[in-house]
Each structure stands twice: as C-alpha cells, then as structure tokens.
Amino acid sequence: MFPALENAIALISTLPGIGNRSATRIAFQLLRSDERSVQELAEALVDLRRRMRFCSECGGLCEADVCEICEDTNRDRSAVCVVEDPGDVFAIERTREFRGVYHVLLGALSPLDGIGPEDLRLGELSRRLVSGHLGQTPIVELFIATNPTLEGDATASYIMDRIVPEGVRVTRISHGIPTGAAIEYADQSTLARSIRARTEMHGSAGRRGFDG
Amino acid sequence: MFPALENAIALISTLPGIGNRSATRIAFQLLRSDERSVQELAEALVDLRRRMRFCSECGGLCEADVCEICEDTNRDRSAVCVVEDPGDVFAIERTREFRGVYHVLLGALSPLDGIGPEDLRLGELSRRLVSGHLGQTPIVELFIATNPTLEGDATASYIMDRIVPEGVRVTRISHGIPTGAAIEYADQSTLARSIRARTEMHGSAGRRGFDG
Numbered sequence: 001m002f003p004a005l006e007n008a009i010a011l012i013s014t015l016p017g018i019g020n021r022s023a024t025r026i027a028f029q030l031l032r033s034d035e036r037s038v039q040e041l042a043e044a045l046v047d048l049r050r051r052m053r054f055c056s057e058c059g060g061l062c063e064a065d066v067c068e069i070c071e072d073t074n075r076d077r078s079a080v081c082v083v084e085d086p087g088d089v090f091a092i093e094r095t096r097e098f099r100g101v102y103h104v105l106l107g108a109l110s111p112l113d114g115i116g117p118e119d120l121r122l123g124e125l126s127r128r129l130v131s132g133h134l135g136q137t138p139i140v141e142l143f144i145a146t147n148p149t150l151e152g153d154a155t156a157s158y159i160m161d162r163i164v165p166e167g168v169r170v171t172r173i174s175h176g177i178p179t180g181a182a183i184e185y186a187d188q189s190t191l192a193r194s195i196r197a198r199t200e201m202h203g204s205a206g207r208r209g210f211d212g
Numbered sequence: 213m214f215p216a217l218e219n220a221i222a223l224i225s226t227l228p229g230i231g232n233r234s235a236t237r238i239a240f241q242l243l244r245s246d247e248r249s250v251q252e253l254a255e256a257l258v259d260l261r262r263r264m265r266f267c268s269e270c271g272g273l274c275e276a277d278v279c280e281i282c283e284d285t286n287r288d289r290s291a292v293c294v295v296e297d298p299g300d301v302f303a304i305e306r307t308r309e310f311r312g313v314y315h316v317l318l319g320a321l322s323p324l325d326g327i328g329p330e331d332l333r334l335g336e337l338s339r340r341l342v343s344g345h346l347g348q349t350p351i352v353e354l355f356i357a358t359n360p361t362l363e364g365d366a367t368a369s370y371i372m373d374r375i376v377p378e379g380v381r382v383t384r385i386s387h388g389i390p391t392g393a394a395i396e397y398a399d400q401s402t403l404a405r406s407i408r409a410r411t412e413m414h415g416s417a418g419r420r421g422f423d424g
Contacts, residue, residue, distance in 0.1 A: 002273060008260035011253045015238045018230075024299065026227045030261055031273075032318070038261040041223045042254035048220035049242055049250040061214060061243075087236065106244070 054086070059104035059121045061086040069093075069101060076100045077137035080128065082144045082159065084108045084152060092145065100143065103128060108151035109158055115151075117158065126163050145173040148193070266298070271316035271333045273298040281305075281313060288312045289349035292340065294356045294371065296320045296364060304357065312355065315340060320363035321370055327363075329370065338375050357385040360405070 005027060013023035030038050054060065055067035062068065069075060069089070079100030083089060089102050105120040129139055142164055146152035160170055176194035177186050186194070217239060225235035242250050266272065267279035274280065281287060281301070291312030295301060301314050317332040341351055354376055358364035372382055388406035389398050398406070 002264060002275065004256075004260050004263040004275075005273065008256045011256045014253075016241050017234050017237060022229050025229060027260060028298065028318070029228050030257060031264055031266060033261070035261050038257055041226075042258045044216075044220040044223045045242060045250055045254045048216050048239060049245070049247050051216040052214060052243055054243060061217065063214065063216075086240065106240070 054104070054106070058089075058102045059086075059106055059124065060089045060102055074099075078140040080139050080142055082125065082142060082146065084146050084155070088145065098143070100141070105146070105155065108146055108149070108155040110151045110154075117162075120155070122159070122163060125159070129163065129165055129168060139168055141169045141171060143171045143173070148173075148175045148190075266316070266318070270301075270314045271298075271318055271336065272301045272314055286311075290352040292351050292354055294337065294354060294358065296358050296367070300357065310355070312353070317358070317367065320358055320361070320367040322363045322366075329374075332367070334371070334375060337371070341375065341377055341380060351380055353381045353383060355383045355385070360385075360387045360402075 008027050008030070009020065009023045012018060012026050013020050015023075018026070030041075051063055052061060053063075053065070055062045055065075055070055057066050057070040060067045060069065076099050079098075080103050081092060081098055081100055082103045082105060083092070084105050084107060086104055086106075089104060092098050092102075103121070103125050105122065105125070107115055107120050109115060109117065109120065129142070131139075142159070144156045144159060146155045156172055164170055174197060175190065176197060177183055177190065183191065220239050220242070221232065221235045224230060224238050225232050227235075230238070242253075263275055264273060265275075265277070267274045267277075267282055269278050269282040272279045272281065288311050291310075292315050293304060293310055293312055294315045294317060295304070296317050296319060298316055298318075301316060304310050304314075315333070315337050317334065317337070319327055319332050321327060321329065321332065341354070343351075354371070356368045356371060358367045368384055376382055386409060387402065388409060389395055389402065395403065
C-alpha cells in the first residue's frame with residue numbers, strides 16, 4: 001500500500017532478532033520522531049560500516065585493517081584465545097591476565113538458530129593453526145573462552161575435535177561460582193560444574209582441599 | 213573505545229524493544245554486511261520519514277497531510293472508529309464492514325510500559341468529539357475497536373469514562389470465538405467473554421437462543 005513503509009519494514013526486519021512485527025513498531029516510531037534524529041540514526045549506521053571493520057587477522061573490531069592487539073609485537077603469538085564476540089576481547093583485555101592474541105569466531109554454533117560451522121570464523125582458525133608451518137610463530141596453546149552455554153560448549157567441543165591439530169595444547173576458561181556470589185543462590189548447573197572442577201588449596205598453614 | 217561503534221549502538225538502542233545487547237548484535241551484523249546494503253537500509257529509514265506521515269485528521273498513515281479515507285466525501289463522518297495502530301485501519305478496511313472514518317490512538321494505555329493518556333492521541337479525539345459544535349458533522353457513534361487485551365480494554369474504558377461527551381453512542385467491537393475455531397481449545401477468557409456476550413438467534417423456523 002505504501003512502498004516507502006513496506007521497503008523500510010522489509011529492510012529493518014533483516015536485522016538479527018527483529019521480525020516483521022518489531023520492524024513495524026520501529027517504523028512507526030521513526031515516523032513519530034523528528035526528521036533530524038532519523039537522519040542521525042541513518043548516518044550513524046553508514047558511518048559505523050565505513051569506519052569500523054573486523055581485523056583481518058583475529059576478527060576483532062578495529063578501525064584499520066589489522067587491530068592493535070595483532071599489531072603489538074609484545075604479544076605472545078604462540079597463545080591464541082578463541083572467543084565468540086569482539087566484546088569478549090575487551091572484557092578479557094581489562095583483566096590483563098592474557099598476553100597472547102585472539103581469534104574471534106563472531107558467534108557460536110547454534111543449530112536452532114541455523115548457525116553452523118560455516119557461519120563462524122572456523123576456517124580462519126584452522127588456517128592460523130597450521131600457519132606455523134608457513135614460517136609464522138607456531139601456536140602452542142589454544143585457549144578456548146567461548147561462553148559456558150550450550151552453544152559455547154558445543155563450539156568448544158567442535159574446535160577441540162575437528163579443528164585443532166595434534167601437538168597444540170587446548171585449554172578452556174574455567175567455570176564456577178562468580179566472585180562475590182552466594183553458593184546458595186548459584187544455579188544448579190554452575191554449582192555442579194564448580195564442584196566437578198574443584199581445585200587443590202595450598203594454604204600457608206599446610207591446609208588441604210576436600211580432595212586431599 | 214570506538215566512537216563510531218558506540219554512537220551507532222547508542223542510537224540503535226533508542227528504537228522500541230531494542231536494548232543495548234540487541235543493539236550491539238545489530239551493529240556487528242551491519243559490520244558484516246556489505247557497505248551497499250547498509251547504505252540501502254539507512255536510505256530506507258530517511259525515505260520513510262520523509263515520504264510518510266500520520267494523517268493530521270485521524271492519525272492513520274498517509275503520504276499527504278490528510279489520508280485518503282478522511283478525504284473521501286463518501287465516508288460517514290458521524291461514525292468514528294477508534295483503533296490502536298495504523299495497521300488496524302487496513303484490517304478493518306479489508307472487511308468493507310465499516311463506512312465511517314477512523315481515529316488512530318498510536319498505542320494503548322499501559323502503565324507498565326510507561327504509556328499514559330498523554331502519550332496517545334486522546335486530546336485529538338476529544339477535540340474531534342466536540343468539533344460538531346464548530347460546524348463539522350457531529351459524531352453520533354464512537355466505535356471503539358482497541359484490542360481485546362488488558363491495555364486495549366483499559367483504553368476503551370478510559371475513553372468511555374473520560375473523553376466521550378453525553379449524547380454520543382459508544383460501541384465496542386465484539387469479543388468471541390474466532391470464526392472456524394474450536395470452543396474446546398478457546399482460552400478461558402475469550403470463552404467467558406463470548407458467553408457473557410451471547411446473542412439472540414433468529415432462525416428461519418422460529419428457533420430461539422439460550423436466553424429465550
């Protein structure tokens with residue numbers, strides 16, 4: 001009936017998580033906004049796409065072709081941390097606990113959402129893992145820091161079973177009770193994993209953990 | 213860290229139903245799309261806002277200042293149908309059962325979502341209801357077709373109690389079992405309403421309804 005409306009709704013509903021109903025709601029909201037703020041939104045989208053890109057090496061966010069972390073010669077190229085999203089890189093960087101480089105998958109395996117191995121940056125990971133043979137620093141440790149969800153765990157298993165060549169040490173970020181949280185209120189799955197993954201205590205007075 | 217990304221996420225998350233998390237997901241998806249399709253989306257938003265507007269009379273969608281229905285001199289201006297959204301107008305028009313004009317509220321009362329009377333086009337409705345005194349066709353029937361939801365019912369009651377002047381007949385769209393649906397599987401609230409609203413049957417052989 002109204003081509004401008006139909007076109008806008010069709011394009012808005014191509015965005016992830018937005019169906020026809022939400023797209024219609026968004027379109028109506030835009031009609032009620034003043035013209036300048038719609039213009040501003042439109043420009044921000046174009047500007048984002050023009051100025052930002054995914055690092056051609058790790059898939060993290062950057063404004064150049066290769067990100068600052070991948071360009072930093074002080075980073076340990078033999079350790080690669082695999083994460084789902086660019087935001088995970090920032091979170092891990094803030095801890096200052098990891099001095100290696102990253103590999104961003106841009107998602108996790110999720111058959112229900114139609115996300116298969118070919119939708120993730122797994123081919124690139126595979127190439128990086130063998131690039132040691134091509135004269136680059138060989139990867140010694142692959143530290144898989146996908147989320148402790150069904151999807152993140154499935155992705156970790158997939159990488160372990162299908163992507164990692166022999167001789168590479170694979171580690172997984174540990175699961176457990178978050179710092180400051182109450183055990184009583186931890187969800188059952190987190191609690192179960194944190195019991196299975198319990199670690200030896202080494203106290204100053206020679207105390208020992210439950211296993212000891 | 214990346215102003216273009218932060219700006220885009222901030223603006224995307226002003227859209228209805230989109231929080232920071234969804235906005236981030238959308239921004240990443242845009243980064244993965246080719247530049248032309250992002251441009252296309254941006255243009256569609258601006259184009260929508262430029263070409264479409266809400267009818268200054270009824271609040272329905274139109275490309276001019278006043279919509280085709282409000283301009284149609286064959287429509288009965290003494291009957292006004294009140295709906296929540298512009299889409300409702302199209303749905304009712306398709307039935308060809310209503311020959312009056314419309315009043316689109318652009319929403320329904322919903323205290324939980326922070327939508328109060330001042331967020332809807334209730335002031336405009338009030339003005340239209342008294343405009344008979346100003347030389348226009350007086351409104352004889354106000355047909356309230358808000359959705360049969362908590363919000364739609366509350367809006368209908370609000371209009372009935374606070375907006376409609378004496379002498380205007382107020383009708384409400386009927387609730388009941390949808391055509392073709394099974395009574396056994398109707399939800400309890402629909403079934404209860406359709407029992408309370410049961411109507412007299414006038415069969416050819418003089419049969420009578422349950423009430424008779």
